[in-house]
Amino acid sequence: MLASPFFRKVLLVTSLAVFAGTVSGSALLANSSEVDRAEKLIWGSGSEARPVEGRQALEEAVAVKDASAQRVLGMHLIYGWVFEKDVHKGMLLLNDAANAGDPVAQFNLGQILLVGTTGSKDVARARILLEDASRQNEIQAMRVLGEQLVLGTVYAQELKTGLTLLKQSAELGDIRAEIVLGDLYLKGKGVPRDLSKALGFFESAATKGDGSGLASYGETLMWGEIDAKTTEQMLNRAAALGETSAYVTLAEGAMYGYLGGGAVSRAKYEGYAELAREAEEPRIEVLEANRSMWGIGKRASGPETIGLLTAHADAGNKAAAEFLIKLLRDGNGLNVRRDLAAADQALKTYAELLTARDVxxxxxxxxxxxxxxxxxxxxxxxxxxxxxxxxxxxxxxxxxxxxxxxxxxxxxxxxxxxxxxxxxxxxxxxxxxxxxxxxxxxxxxxxxxxxxxxxxxxxxxxxxxxxxxxx
Incomplete structure (x- = not known):
C-alpha cells in the first residue's frame, strides 16, 4: 500500500509552500480569468449561453497548456454537461491538468479512478493523486482520502492520518467533511461509535446551513426510539435548513408509531406526507406504496401497490420506478409474487428515468x-x-x-x-x-x-x- 513520507508526517506543509515548490512557472499560472469567462459563456451566467464561443475560448487556452482550461474542458467532455461526451479526450485533458499540478484536477481524476466512474479504476494512482491534491490543501481531496483511510475499505486503515485529513478539511471550510466525520461517529464506521461527537460535527455544519447531519442524527434517534420529542424537533430543524427528505423520515416514523406511539404517532402521518409532497420528495410515494402493501392504516393490497407505483413511475418518479422493479423482481412474500418478466418489462419501460449504471x-x-x-x-x-x-x-x-x-x-x-x-x-x-x-x-x-x-x-x-x- 502506498504511503508517502508526507503522510507519515501528517500534512504539515501549507498549500502555498508546496505549490511554489512543485509547480513554479507551470501552466497553472496561466490566465484563469479567461477560463472563468469561457465558463460564463458556456453556462450563460448573467446572459444568454454561448457554448460554442465558450468552448473555443477553452480550446485556445488548452492550446497554450493552461491547466485550468484542460481540467474544465476535460470534465465537460467526460460528463457531457453541455458538449457531446468524449470520455477518452476528456480523460487525456484531465490527466494533463493533474500532471501539471492543478489540485482540483488531481482531486477530480483521483475520484474518478477511485470509483471507476469512466470504467477505468486504478486505486493506487487515485491515492497518489489525492495525496498530491491534499498537499495543496485541496479540501475535497482531503475529505475523500481521509474517509477512505478511516474506513479501511479500499486502502489499509490508517485511522490517525484519515481523521487528521478530515479534520483539516473541515477546518479549511469543507462542511461536507464535518458531515462525514459526524456520520463516521454516528454509525461507528472505522471509529468507536460516539453520538456526542457526531452531534457536535452535525451542529457545527448546521450553523453553516447544512442540515443533512441533523437529518441523519434524528433518523438514528427515531429508529432507536430515543426521545421522540427531540427526534421530531431535530428532523424539523433539518427540513427547515433545506434537507426536506427529513419530512419523508418523519412521515415514515409517524406511520410506524415512532413519533409518540400508536394513534398519536399515526395521526401525524398525513401532515408530514403533505409537506414531503410540497417539497417534491419522490420517496414519499414509495412510502405510500408500502402503506398499501403492508396494510398500514388501510387495507393491504398487492395489486393496489403495483398500481400506485406504476402510476408514479409513469409520471416520472424515479424512486417509484426503482422500487417497482425491485418489488416485481423479488416479491414480498405476502401479496406480491416474484414476476421476473414483469420486472424486465418495467426496467425497459422506465430505463430513461435511470442512469446507465442503474440499468x-x-x-x-x-x-x-x-x-x-x-x-x-x-x-x-x-x-x-x-x-x-x-x-x-x-x-x-x-x-x-x-x-x-x-x-x-x-x-x-x-x-x-x-x-x-x-x-x-x-x-x-x-x-x-x-x-x-x-x-x-x-x-x-x-x-x-x-x-x-x-x-x-x-x-x-x-x-x-x-x-x-x-x-
Whole structure:
C-alpha cells in the first residue's frame, strides 16, 4: 500500500509552500480569468449561453497548456454537461491538468479512478493523486482520502492520518467533511461509535446551513426510539435548513408509531406526507406504496401497490420506478409474487428515468434472480465480476436478495483464489463456505455483525463490496 513520507508526517506543509515548490512557472499560472469567462459563456451566467464561443475560448487556452482550461474542458467532455461526451479526450485533458499540478484536477481524476466512474479504476494512482491534491490543501481531496483511510475499505486503515485529513478539511471550510466525520461517529464506521461527537460535527455544519447531519442524527434517534420529542424537533430543524427528505423520515416514523406511539404517532402521518409532497420528495410515494402493501392504516393490497407505483413511475418518479422493479423482481412474500418478466418489462419501460449504471445493475440482478443451477451461477457471477465498478454495498444487498446463491458463488470463488476456501464452487451456504465467510467477515473494518450471522444481507454486501474495491 502506498504511503508517502508526507503522510507519515501528517500534512504539515501549507498549500502555498508546496505549490511554489512543485509547480513554479507551470501552466497553472496561466490566465484563469479567461477560463472563468469561457465558463460564463458556456453556462450563460448573467446572459444568454454561448457554448460554442465558450468552448473555443477553452480550446485556445488548452492550446497554450493552461491547466485550468484542460481540467474544465476535460470534465465537460467526460460528463457531457453541455458538449457531446468524449470520455477518452476528456480523460487525456484531465490527466494533463493533474500532471501539471492543478489540485482540483488531481482531486477530480483521483475520484474518478477511485470509483471507476469512466470504467477505468486504478486505486493506487487515485491515492497518489489525492495525496498530491491534499498537499495543496485541496479540501475535497482531503475529505475523500481521509474517509477512505478511516474506513479501511479500499486502502489499509490508517485511522490517525484519515481523521487528521478530515479534520483539516473541515477546518479549511469543507462542511461536507464535518458531515462525514459526524456520520463516521454516528454509525461507528472505522471509529468507536460516539453520538456526542457526531452531534457536535452535525451542529457545527448546521450553523453553516447544512442540515443533512441533523437529518441523519434524528433518523438514528427515531429508529432507536430515543426521545421522540427531540427526534421530531431535530428532523424539523433539518427540513427547515433545506434537507426536506427529513419530512419523508418523519412521515415514515409517524406511520410506524415512532413519533409518540400508536394513534398519536399515526395521526401525524398525513401532515408530514403533505409537506414531503410540497417539497417534491419522490420517496414519499414509495412510502405510500408500502402503506398499501403492508396494510398500514388501510387495507393491504398487492395489486393496489403495483398500481400506485406504476402510476408514479409513469409520471416520472424515479424512486417509484426503482422500487417497482425491485418489488416485481423479488416479491414480498405476502401479496406480491416474484414476476421476473414483469420486472424486465418495467426496467425497459422506465430505463430513461435511470442512469446507465442503474440499468446495468438491474440487468445483472435480474439475470441472477433467474439462475437455478451451478453452471448458470458461474456464468452470472463471472459477468458480475467482470464489472467491478458496479459493485457497491447497495448492489451487494440487492444481489443477495435477488439470488443468495450467486452472492455465495462469488465469495466462494474469491476465497478459493485467496486460499481461504477449499470446497466446491456451487453457490450453496455449506458449512465450509460459512466458516470461510466468517473468517473473511472477521477481517472487515466493521466486524460487529459477524457473530450475529454471516448470512445477513448487510454482512454479505460488505464482503462483496470490500473485496471488489480491494482488487
Amino acid at each position: 446495468a445493475k438491474f440487468e445483472l440482478t435480474l439475470k441472477a434472480a433467474s439462475a437455478r443451477t451451478s453452471d448458470v451461477f458461474a456464468r452470472v457471477a463471472t459477468e458480475i465480476e467482470a464489472q467491478p465498478d458496479l459493485m457497491s454495498f447497495g448492489f451487494g444487498k440487492d444481489l443477495y436478495k435477488a439470488n443468495p446463491n450467486i452472492a455465495f458463488f462469488i465469495l466462494q470463488t474469491r476465497l478459493k483464489d485467496q486460499g481461504d476456501y477449499g470446497g466446491s464452487l456451487n453457490g450453496f451456504a455449506t458449512r465450509s463456505t460459512l466458516r470461510a465467510v466468517y473468517k473473511a467477515c472477521q477481517r472487515l473494518p466493521d466486524n460487529t455483525l459477524c457473530d450475529d450471522s454471516v448470512m445477513r444481507s448487510d454482512v454479505i454486501a460488505m464482503l462483496l463490496a470490500q473485496n471488489s474495491e480491494a482488487k
